[in-house]
Amino acid sequence: MKRYKREDPVSYALGITLTFEMLNYAPEHSRKVYIHSSMERGESFKKLEELCKKLNVPMEFSDKPFNILSQKENCYVIGEFEKFRRKNDKNADHVVLVNPSNAGNMGTIMRSATGFGVTDLAIIKQAVDPFDPKTVRASMGAIFRMNVAEYDSFEDYEREAGNRSLYPFMLKAKKKLPETEFSSPFSLIMGNEATGLPDSFLNVGTSVIIPHSDRIDSLNITIAASIALYEATKKNF
């Protein structure tokens, strides 16, 4: 076992909570569960053992993976899973991340999207690795419930995503978020953390701005995406 790399066919869920999410929502991709020697053999362990047995996922008792994969103390369980490819649902709402560059941010957006009932994420490359253990951790396991698909270009995405309403979020947009009506299926499109979306997106669907004071340059990308998700889905809750 070595440090995680993007080209590896497997990735890891660090910690017992994430490992349960992996087993419950991606059982077909769960390959192994590692148990640290300091793990207490209490209720949680029993539940984990039963679930692994039921799903036919082997448990391995070894401290080595923890030294390699986890910097955190108190991490006594690691789930190993095959990276899965799921197609985006043409009839569902999507979040689209164009050239995202931060694994933690991507995971946090997965968590928010799942929270607001949007379980399709489209990633336009170049992009950070959606299966990086940091992404998995920041998603709090939401990644296992989502359809995450990667595309080489936005044009490729458009071609495959079916007929839908596109809402790129940009500082140069004219339409203010509180005045925007969202019609499903929709795509909320967010740009790179540092550079935002290119101006060409002003010609894509209805571009939207989250108005804010000029005392800050922009909102953090996870904040902007989550506010967009909240506003676009709030009639459902």
Add this chain to the structure above:
Amino acid sequence: MKRYKREDPVSYALGITLTFEMLNYAPEHSRKVYIHSSMERGESFKKLEELCKKLNVPMEFSDKPFNILSQKENCYVIGEFEKFRRKNDKNADHVVLVNPSNAGNMGTIMRSATGFGVTDLAIIKQAVDPFDPKTVRASMGAIFRMNVAEYDSFEDYEREAGNRSLYPFMLKAKKKLPETEFSSPFSLIMGNEATGLPDSFLNVGTSVIIPHSDRIDSLNITIAASIALYEATKKNF
């Protein structure tokens, strides 16, 4: 010079952008600007030099503070400032953080609050250090434009904050955010990252929930605070 500690009377703005924010918005608290030997003597340097001269803030040319204070490469400027205490404005809207435990989250919330025109932050102890360089960095300098005040208890805060509408954000609340009318001056009250607000806050003002699917336990605290800020202030933008 030593590593930053909470009990120090000064803290640091790491990087040139943050240092400009410090000089522009907290000139009376700016004590010194450190310049790394790798800093190019271009336009930015000239502007910085002029501003320091104008404000009578000494520049010190030394690489040592960078080795001690900054893990990042490409950090060639550090601003040193006295920690300042400003009172919360009784007539303004506030964000109140009860027992916040993460410096980065606190800074991100400062940035969102400033973005939505709320420049008063009340912190109820026990709490993470609002002047930690990590907070300063995550705030993107917003901290220098804010009134940040700490209180020993929520009762102390209520006593000093004047007559206002209180909105604690809790998963057990009955009022849904999209149906909530906010009347100024208001306080948006957020709990600890892991534990949320204690049940006693159900009896404080109007408790509010941000409805989301049961596929996640809760939203990230920075996300919840920012959505609350967006909804409570959107009529102003």
